[in-house]
Amino acid sequence: xxxxxxxxxxxxxxxxxxxxxxxxxxxxxxxxxxxxxxxxxxxxxxxxxxxxxxxxxxxxxxxxxxxxxxxxxxxxxxxxxxxxxxxxxxxxxxxxxxxxxxxxxxxxxxxxxxxxxxxxxxxxxxxxxxxxxxxxxxxxxxxxxxxxxxxxxxxxxxxxxxxxxxxxxxxxxxxxxxxxxxxxxxxxxxxxxxxxxxxxxxxxxxxxxxxxxxxxxxxxxxxxxxxxxxxxxxxxxxxxxxxxxxxxxxxxxxxxxxxxxxxxxxxxxxxxxxxxxxxxxxxxxxxxxxxxxxxxxxxxxxxxxxxxxxxxxxxxxxxxxxxxxxxxxxxxxxxxxxxxxxxxxxxxxxxxx
Amino acid sequence: xxxxxxxxxxxxxxxxxxxxxxxxxxxxxxxxxxxxxxxxxxxxxxxxxxxxxxxxxxxxxxxxxxxxxxxxxxxxxxxxxxxxxxxxxxxxxxxxxxxxxxxxxxxxxxxxxxxxxxxxxxxxxxxxxxxxxxxxxxxxxxxxxxxxxxxxxxxxxxxxxxxxxxxxxxxxxxxxx
Numbered sequence: 001x002x003x004x005x006x007x008x009x010x011x012x013x014x015x016x017x018x019x020x021x022x023x024x025x026x027x028x029x030x031x032x033x034x035x036x037x038x039x040x041x042x043x044x045x046x047x048x049x050x051x052x053x054x055x056x057x058x059x060x061x062x063x064x065x066x067x068x069x070x071x072x073x074x075x076x077x078x079x080x081x082x083x084x085x086x087x088x089x090x091x092x093x094x095x096x097x098x099x100x101x102x103x104x105x106x107x108x109x110x111x112x113x114x115x116x117x118x119x120x121x122x123x124x125x126x127x128x129x130x131x132x133x134x135x136x137x138x139x140x141x142x143x144x145x146x147x148x149x150x151x152x153x154x155x156x157x158x159x160x161x162x163x164x165x166x167x168x169x170x171x172x173x174x175x176x177x178x179x180x181x182x183x184x185x186x187x188x189x190x191x192x193x194x195x196x197x198x199x200x201x202x203x204x205x206x207x208x209x210x211x212x213x214x215x216x217x218x219x220x221x222x223x224x225x226x227x228x229x230x231x232x233x234x235x236x237x238x239x240x241x242x243x244x245x246x247x248x249x250x251x252x253x254x255x256x257x258x259x260x261x262x263x264x265x266x267x268x269x270x271x272x273x274x275x276x277x278x279x280x281x282x283x284x285x286x287x288x289x290x291x292x293x294x295x296x297x298x299x300x301x302x303x304x305x306x307x308x309x310x311x312x313x314x315x316x317x318x319x320x321x322x323x324x325x326x327x328x329x330x331x332x333x334x335x336x337x338x339x340x341x342x343x344x345x346x347x348x349x350x351x352x353x
Numbered sequence: 354x355x356x357x358x359x360x361x362x363x364x365x366x367x368x369x370x371x372x373x374x375x376x377x378x379x380x381x382x383x384x385x386x387x388x389x390x391x392x393x394x395x396x397x398x399x400x401x402x403x404x405x406x407x408x409x410x411x412x413x414x415x416x417x418x419x420x421x422x423x424x425x426x427x428x429x430x431x432x433x434x435x436x437x438x439x440x441x442x443x444x445x446x447x448x449x450x451x452x453x454x455x456x457x458x459x460x461x462x463x464x465x466x467x468x469x470x471x472x473x474x475x476x477x478x479x480x481x482x483x484x485x486x487x488x489x490x491x492x493x494x495x496x497x498x499x500x501x502x503x504x505x506x507x508x509x510x511x512x513x514x515x516x517x518x519x520x521x522x523x524x525x526x527x528x529x530x
Contacts, residue, residue: 005507006374006377006378032393115393115394172416175390176390176391177377178387178416179381259415260415335417338414
């Protein structure tokens, strides 16, 4: 293993993408993800790659569509308002079955919102986010090394399933530095016979398109796509189980709030409260099964989120209303403190809710 | 030293983020768990800047420092904003050239260091941050000067190698104050 260095989460994403074989980056600056673009602008020219600052987020995502249709690994990154602008293109990528990596380093919203960290794009990320029947694979890193590891994994998953893979981070994850060694990156090569590489008059032409005017055909296309999504749901769920063996209260939290929750769990355990956590790493596919299994053992769930309560809906669906689910949240760029999470745990433990 | 939570705060341009990064790298080189989280809001553009640094023997949960064990305050707004958040028994390091005010709390240990004046006298006016950091290394149990050369070698880019000796001098000056 190479020597660990301190890196910002945003920089770790960029370096991991390069190590994962990405040579095309199109973006537009926005706080708090600008370091991804800044890093790419320095590195790409040195390794024969392309860094292009587009005239807008919309232009950038359309450049992603172009490169992806040639079968090359490509990415873009932005923060919440910028990802909204990219949404149309993401739907087109889904409609064309094109792989791509899209990074959202979230900030508070709606509208232009603020620039402090947030998780309020959960619905947008996990429910498709744009028009039409589709899903993105959504990965939620909780450390700088996961920012790197999941970026590399994201490219592999995108290629394997011909889907958009989104890294859903937040301003804290993007800005913080932690020790990281970006190695052990495995590039899983996938044949791309569909790619637009030029026929050389040796094969029939490929067409990449999302337009199907005959409803029978479009329906069939959507059926096929959802068969693929079923496979993803069966095979690609990732989560971390933390102190769940004897837990009576289960926290569900991802990203930065999962880390805050860990502090609160340690403090609650010191007070004799049996609490653990399921931390979804894939937000789509959502770890429904471990949550449903936990529902038979725990007396309540608490979701800890930086929004007005979004993932809580997926937790309620996953555990099929077997046990109550409470919300511990801050929003608008505020981060819950370990003390606030602990207070929420104590309240639920005391049956006060 | 199980876990030390530090908050560095001052004006943009005082090297607040650099001082924090120095301590984080120091922890990394000494095989500790570390995290470094900067403020990145509009306050950075001409106002106060701060960063949270955690150095621990254990894996770090939240990288956010709400209740610092150690506060480094290099301007008055930072002291006023963060004084109350320091844990009882914690340590506050103050640049007394820039802050006239005394700390009102009696349950914390306070070090008044004329860092900016000392730096100016030494003709290294941009390194008041490292003078205070040197004092911090002396006063926090578990921190030593041993790894300083290696840390500076890591965080000072090749282009600025001439700054390495000045940084070291500033650290040593603070340490011996």
